[in-house]
Amino acid sequence: MDHFQLFIDGTWCEGGATMETLNPATGTAWATFACAVPDDVDRAVKAAARALDDPTWRDMTQTARGKLIAKLADLVERDAVKLGRLETTDSGKLLAETSTQTAYVADYYRYFAGLADKIEGAVLPIDKPDMHVFTTREPIGVVAAIVPWNAQMFLTATKLGPALAAGCAIVIKASEIAPAPMLAFAKLIEEAGFPPGVVSIITGDAEGCAIPLTRHPRVDRIAFTGGPETARNVVRNSAENFAVTSLELGGKSPILVFEDADLGSAANGLIAGNFGASGQSCVAGSRGLVHRSIFEYLAALIQDRSAGIVVGDPLQAATHVGPLCTRNQVDKITDTLSKAQKQGAKIRFGGAAVDSPGNYMTPTLVECAGPGTETLKVEMFGPVMSLLPFDTEEDAIALANASDFGLGSGIFTQDVARAHRVSKRLKAGICWVNTYRAISPIAPFGGFNQSGYGREAGMESILDYTRTKTTWINTSSEPMANPFVMR
Structure with missing residues (x-):
């Protein structure tokens, strides 16, 4: 049978366990995959944290990041049929849809590639004449993205695209049900040339992978797509690290x-x-x-x-x-x-x-x-x-x-x-x-109530992967006044 490895810190590796994946059209096992355990998760998160401090990624210009994402888009488009066939074999979805949707996903990466150098701050019209005050947007940090088995290439793009464009590092947890296309997609991350640790792709069950990932102290942002019950556990886990969290949870439309x-x-x-x-x-x-x-x-x-x-x-x-x-x-x-x-x-x-x-x-x-x-x-x-x-x-x-x-x-x-x-x-x-089930990288995607909160895709979604920093510069040549009185 085919075998798929984890992609952690720019290298291919086995996990602490191995699982089988079934072909839904036949009900038989067709491949095996490495399954992450807490030590593997810890390694991936720490690699992402190191990547954020590495000048190779930290000091890369936003324009250069955009070009790297655009290269990934070209590779996704090139391998759309190959990835689609893997997804069909592993999940049972129609090849006509998986290959077409994967090809369209390339446009999501191109969209976010174009937004990479459009993340702007502002000069504030402050009420103190001796101060120059401005805001900048910085990467939010380490992102944990959890995607389900259905529409996984699309749901990954809506998280990975803005995270990379904002300058974050990301650990993607693919569903342990039908993870093969995501683990194969990691080869394109490697081929595109992203620095080690910027993107890791892992999979595994709740206890060994999802729980230690969502409660890891170095995770700053969680982007989750799945069911409401699992989402409640994700939110509880985020209390351990105060990670900013977005949830897309399906519905009864x-x-x-x-x-x-x-x-x-x-x-x-x-x-x-x-x-x-x-x-x-x-x-x-x-x-x-x-x-x-x-x-x-x-x-x-x-x-x-x-x-x-x-x-x-x-x-x-x-x-x-x-x-x-x-x-x-x-x-x-x-x-x-x-x-x-x-x-x-x-x-x-x-x-x-x-x-x-x-x-x-x-x-x-x-x-x-x-x-x-x-x-x-x-x-x-x-x-x-x-x-x-x-x-x-x-x-x-x-x-x-x-x-x-x-x-x-x-x-x-x-x-x-x-x-x-x-x-x-x-x-x-x-x-x-007068239509239904249409999507676009330009249009925000997300719900209300138990369908979750936060939006994916669209111009504003990239801001959810940033933090705002306010910088004050004293332009006066005079020494500071009374230190015991707030300006």
């Missing part, structure tokens, strides 16, 4: 379809938001709220268009829905569907695991009995769409906001005034109108 919508577009939006990426997306639009007057027509249209969905080998171009990454996801979905049916929900199509090797689940449409239906509350991370009717705009907004999450949201309407009015009232960090 609503898609609102009004009676004046283009129903063909709305059907495609709902299919994209639920069956795209096999439903394994943090912004999956898994709560479809549809005006009662068009509910039956739209449900039938979705059913008709879904009939041609091909479930199968994620490496094949004809496949639309591949396997889920883990068997636990399949079990969770079938259990949640069973509970929903007991509540009166109707399964219009799908609803069962595929009887074949691998973690396959049929695309499923649930007609919900009411807002308390289990499928409207549980983030299943699979190809399950739940539809619920509404009668008025106020009802739709109330149903959309009746969630502990608040990451994505969607609106389908041809009424521009309504689009503005409703989007303003939705409690979500992202709102797509």
